[in-house]
Amino acid sequence: MTERPRKMEQLKNEQLLQEDHLQLADAAIAELEKTLAQSKHATVRHALKDLLNQWQEQRKNAESRLQRIDTELQRLTAPSEELGEELITKLQKFASGRGLNLVLALGGFVLIYLGLIGLGRLIRRLPSRKHEPGTRRLARAIALLLRTLTVTLALFTAMLILYVRGDWLLFGLMVLLMITLIWGLQKSLPRYIREIRLLLNMGGVREGERILYNGLPWRIASLNLFSTLYNPLLDGGLLRLPIDRLVDLQSRPYSPEEPWFPSQVGDIVILEGDIYGKVLLQTPEIVQMQIMGATTTFSVADYLGKKPRNLSRDGFAIPINFKLNYLHHETILTDIVLTSRAYLEEQLAQQPFHPHLTGLLVEFNEAANSSLNLLIVGMFTGAGAEDYWSIHRFLHRTILSACNHYNWAIA
Numbered sequence: 001m002t003e004r005p006r007k008m009e010q011l012k013n014e015q016l017l018q019e020d021h022l023q024l025a026d027a028a029i030a031e032l033e034k035t036l037a038q039s040k041h042a043t044v045r046h047a048l049k050d051l052l053n054q055w056q057e058q059r060k061n062a063e064s065r066l067q068r069i070d071t072e073l074q075r076l077t078a079p080s081e082e083l084g085e086e087l088i089t090k091l092q093k094f095a096s097g098r099g100l101n102l103v104l105a106l107g108g109f110v111l112i113y114l115g116l117i118g119l120g121r122l123i124r125r126l127p128s129r130k131h132e133p134g135t136r137r138l139a140r141a142i143a144l145l146l147r148t149l150t151v152t153l154a155l156f157t158a159m160l161i162l163y164v165r166g167d168w169l170l171f172g173l174m175v176l177l178m179i180t181l182i183w184g185l186q187k188s189l190p191r192y193i194r195e196i197r198l199l200l201n202m203g204g205v206r207e208g209e210r211i212l213y214n215g216l217p218w219r220i221a222s223l224n225l226f227s228t229l230y231n232p233l234l235d236g237g238l239l240r241l242p243i244d245r246l247v248d249l250q251s252r253p254y255s256p257e258e259p260w261f262p263s264q265v266g267d268i269v270i271l272e273g274d275i276y277g278k279v280l281l282q283t284p285e286i287v288q289m290q291i292m293g294a295t296t297t298f299s300v301a302d303y304l305g306k307k308p309r310n311l312s313r314d315g316f317a318i319p320i321n322f323k324l325n326y327l328h329h330e331t332i333l334t335d336i337v338l339t340s341r342a343y344l345e346e347q348l349a350q351q352p353f354h355p356h357l358t359g360l361l362v363e364f365n366e367a368a369n370s371s372l373n374l375l376i377v378g379m380f381t382g383a384g385a386e387d388y389w390s391i392h393r394f395l396h397r398t399i400l401s402a403c404n405h406y407n408w409a410i411a
Contacts, residue, residue: 015069025059101167105158112157116150205246210254233261262308268385271306311385323371325409343402356384371411
C-alpha cells in the first residue's frame with residue numbers, strides 16, 4: 001500500500017540529482033568550447049574534443065533520464081482505474097495471506113481465552129458454596145493459576161497458528177512481544193508477588209476487614225483484580241479499586257460497634273465553630289448540610305476536619321455555668337441548689353422538648369475569685385437534637401428567671 005508514494009519519493013530525489021548533473025555538464029561543455037576556440041595546438045585540441053564529446057554524452061544521458069523520470073512521475077500522480085484495481089488486488093492478497101493469518105491467530109487467542117475464563121467463573125463460585133477458610137484460599141489459588149494459564153495458553157495457541165501457517169514476520173513479532181512481557185515481569189516481580197498474596201487473601205489487606213482509604217473507613221467486600229470496598233453510611237459508598245491500589249495499605253478486624261462515619265443522613269450535628277445543621281447528603285466526596293435554612297456543601301476532608309459532634313446519635317448534654325454573688329455563700333450549697341433544681345424541673349415539664357429529657361444536673365461548681373458558680377447540665381436524647389439551641393436559650397432564661405423570682409444576686 002505504501003509502494004507508490006515511496007517510489008514517487010525515490011524518483012523525485014533522483015530527479016534533483018539528474019538536474020544537478022545536467023547543470024554541471026552544461027557548465028563543463030561551455031568551458032570546454034571556450035577553451036577549444038582559443039587553443040591552436042593540434043594535440044591539445046584533440047584532447048579537448050574528446051572531453052567535450054564525453055560531457056555531451058553525459059548531458060544527453062541526463063536529459064534522457066529526466067524525461068523518463070518526468071513521464072513516470074506523471075503516470076504515478078495521474079489518477080487512473082489501474083491504481084484502484086492495484087489497491088484492491090493488494091488488499092485481496094493481504095486478506096488471503098498475512099491478514100488471514102492474523103485473523104486466525106487472534107481467533108485462536110480469543111477462543112482459548114474465553115473458554116478458560118468461563119471455566120474460571122465456575123471455579124470462583126466455590127467460595128460462595130463453602131465458607132471454610134481453607135476451601136476459600138484453595139479456590140482463590142486455583143482461580144489465580146487458571147488466569148495465568150489462560151493468558152499463557154492463549155498466546156501459545158496464537159503462536160502455534162502462525163508457526164503452522166509459516167508467517168515468520170508475525171511469528172517473530174509475537175516472540176518479541178513475549179520477550180517484552182517476560183522482561184517487564186522480571187522487573188516488576190516483587191510487586192506482582194505482593195499482589196498475588198493479596199488475591200490469595202494472605203497479604204496485609206484481607207477480605208471482610210476494615211481499611212482506611214482516602215481518610216475514610218471501608219469494609220473490604222471482595223478481593224479481586226478489581227476489589228470492592230463498601231461503606232454502609234455513605235450514598236454511593238461502593239468503590240471498585242484495582243488490586244495495585246491496595247498493595248501498600250493495611251486492613252484490620254473491626255468491632256460491630258465501630259462507626260463507619262460520624263453521621264447519617266438526617267442527623268443534627270455541630271461542627272467546629274458552633275456550625276449547627278442537618279445532614280442532607282453524604283457521599284465519598286462531599287457532605288451537604290442545611291445550615292440556617294440554606295444548603296452548604298463541604299468536602300469530606302473539610303467536614304471531618306471540623307470535628308462534627310453528632311447530637312442525634314447517642315443524645316447530647318447542654319452545660320451552663322451560672323455565676324452568683326458571694327452574698328449567697330451560706331445558702332448556695334443547700335437552699336439555692338435544691339430550689340433552682342426544683343424550679344428548672346417545673347419549667348421543663350411545660351416545654352415541648354420535655355419528653356426528650358433524660359437527666360438534669362444542678363450542682364455547685366466552684367468558688368471563683370468574684371463569683372460562686374453553679375453548674376447546670378441538661379441531658380437529652382438524640383430525638384431532641386433539633387431543639388438544641390431552643391433548649392440552650394431556655395436554660396439560660398429559666399435560671400435567670402429563678403434569680404429574679406428568689407432575689408438571688410448575680411455576679
